[in-house]
Amino acid sequence: MLLEVKDINTYRGPAHILRGVSISVDTDEVVALVGRNGAGRTTIIESVTGLLPVRSGQIRFRDEEITSLPPHRRAKRGIGYAPENSGIFPELTVAENLMISRWLAQKTERGAAGDGNTEARAFTVFPEVRQLVDRQGQNLSGGQKKMVAIARAMALAPYLLILDEAFEGLAPAVVKRFREAVMTIKAMGISLLIAESNLVSAATMADRLYVVDRGEIVFHGKPQQALADDQVMRTLRG
Template sequence: MLEIRNLDAYYGESHILQSVGLSVDAGEVVTLVGRNGAGKTTLLKSIIGDIPRRTGSIRFGSSEIIDLSPERICRMGVGFAPEDRGIFSTLNVHENLTIGRPNKTTGWPLERIYQHFPILKARRLQKAASLSGGEKQMLAIARPLYMGASFLLLDEPTEGLAPVVVDAIGAIINDIKSTGLTILLVEQNLQFAAEVTDRYYMIENGKIVKELTNLQMADEEQSLLDYLGV
């Protein structure tokens, strides 16, 4: 579904991503791990077209998307839940969900959203600013589904959340994965990632240095935790 080859990305004169290559098959959850500043978020933003200076190839389905605008990429089915969640604090849950124009063919209707995220139904008239951290994260994940995303980019969805909420987010990711959606996940919590992930890529100084299966990750978990400093 997604194939990246020889991707370089820059912030000004800073060369952040260097010849990055990875792939995500339809229906997979693939996790990107690495230290802070390694280039994880830059990679996600490169996929959605939010990094202006990029070279190489990013193919989504049968289409080359590296030269497309973020709006075009979104309309093709790529959804992004950023690390800061990106919700509008002065709007209520319903308004946050419906502020964009959904794809009528692939977008989840509100009834389906509320079936998978019942807490959002209960909070639908509540201002987003008053939601808990976990509820804000659920809203950040639900919004691209309403818009029609078939491929989700999730940036640190468990950061700052209590363990019981992390478990709930994991259940939601597995739930939406079971519907056929594909996910590229940035996550430092390896224990959480192991519950949802099919494969891993490790990024270091803007380069992909290792690809790991779940079994390999289990064997190397402690050394990776030491490396990540978590």
């Protein structure tokens, strides 16, 4: 198993958000976290990336416990992350944003073993980004920022790519383009963990999914099983 999250409890300030959450992601697998806004999907992702400390439980990645590691050390171990707000440095050009991951990738096992040009795979997924390299982050559209954020995470040469609301606010045609990108990334041997509010959208990409509600996992299984489960559908509709 590539990623194993076991019985974690995570707080935001005094608020107990995640309650005994366990999830896993296997090699060459796309896993979706589905739930309404505020259900706890982003908190799970921030727990995995180290942006939020877990109060109890265990997180293992590639057979190593990483529960207490800071975010940059998790990134070096091969966890790429594209946040909901893209996280693009607005004053830097796209090339400079990608350079940060290229520099970090040189310090990773997978990046050091590669050909030194980890951006090539990112451009394979999103050729559009190559045309944006001289543009500052603040001059990108919402869809372009999300493309650059994913390309930047890809430039890290990750084993696992985490996408938080990658399709939020995008036009249907652009969403289709991003779904195709997810399949291309998977074909490259990179596993994905995706937070998605729309079950139907998640079902088009995910091998497995978890439904999150009020900080707990209330369903785990194949997308088709979730779509056929009346209780899951009621939970997601609120």
